[in-house]
Amino acid sequence: MTPRERRLREQGQRRQLILSSAREMAEAEGWDFVTTRRLAERIEYSQPVLYQHFKNKDAIVHAVALEGFGELAGALHAARVRHAEADPLEALDAVARAYLAFAAKGPVLYQAMLTLDAGGAAASGGAADAEQAATPQPVLDALAEIRLAVEPVARGRDPELLTEVLWSAWHGLATLTRGRRLRPDLTEERLTALTAVLTGPAAQVG
Template sequence: MGISERKARERDERERRIVVTARAIAEREGWAAVTIRRLADEIEYSQPVLYSHFQNRDEIVGAVALEGFGELAELLGDARRPASTPAEQAQDVACTYLDFAFERPALYDAMFVLPTGLRFARSDTPAQLRATFGAMLAVIAPFADEATAETETETFWAALHGLAQLERHGRIRPAFRAIRLALLVEMISGGGH
């Protein structure tokens, strides 16, 4: 391995350590506790070293969010059981999405609430975001016209996000989550398609 390859590997390892540490702090204490100074102290790098990897905290949050989208895309893909009906697949994906939001609140906030600079629905949208959207599109497409499938998927995603946020913040009753999901899937699958 040459010097430049070793330096690149070390840089990648430092960047990875920054992201892992930011995520760990956020999961323990919330995103307000994640600052450049705190990260520098935790991983024993100088602040200029952190700034050589990320321009600001938003970029670190964005890197954590990208990880989250990769994880979510994989979970949503795994949720689709091939032998189940399209409505059951939509139900399984919806449940998996909400489980993800509740089990990983700091990660979910990085992905959907905090500023990240990530661009959705653009030509330069990262692959992880595209994969997450694709996993949702796969369960909505059977009920949608080709011309509106992406818009219907965005609506499904928006509904799930709204349900997640409202329940996470105590605005709706958790005991009725399954009923709400069944109603959502019924609206999507039985909406005249």
């Protein structure tokens, strides 16, 4: 291993340690209690070393959120592939259950992904970066998994539109369930009903 390769590996390890520690602190106390000062103390780095990897806390939360979307895409993919030979509605229902299970298992991570201002443009710098960062690849990967489950039941309708509507609905169910606004014992029934409504015959107008 060359000195440069070793240096890059060490930089990657430090970056991952920062992200892992931030996630652990947030899970224990919430994101409001994650500061760059406390994080530097936890990992025994100076703040200047931490700032070599991340501009500020928002940049850390943004990176954690992207990690989360990567993990979500993996969970959705596993559910979709596992039910690939099943009835398409059953496969979509499995992806829906995997989504809500992911949100329920890691609520603080999910908050970073879809609730907090993750500082995408501000963390990376200017308007050009903002446009590029508007839909990062891990987010696209997660949406692609939903769309692949939606396409077989789209019945000639726009699968991208159905994907966006389902994603919005799943997020709403996850958020309301987490906030104890919905009865948790009916989660699966809600998902089944939602899938049936959104993928059934298009409503007739007039």
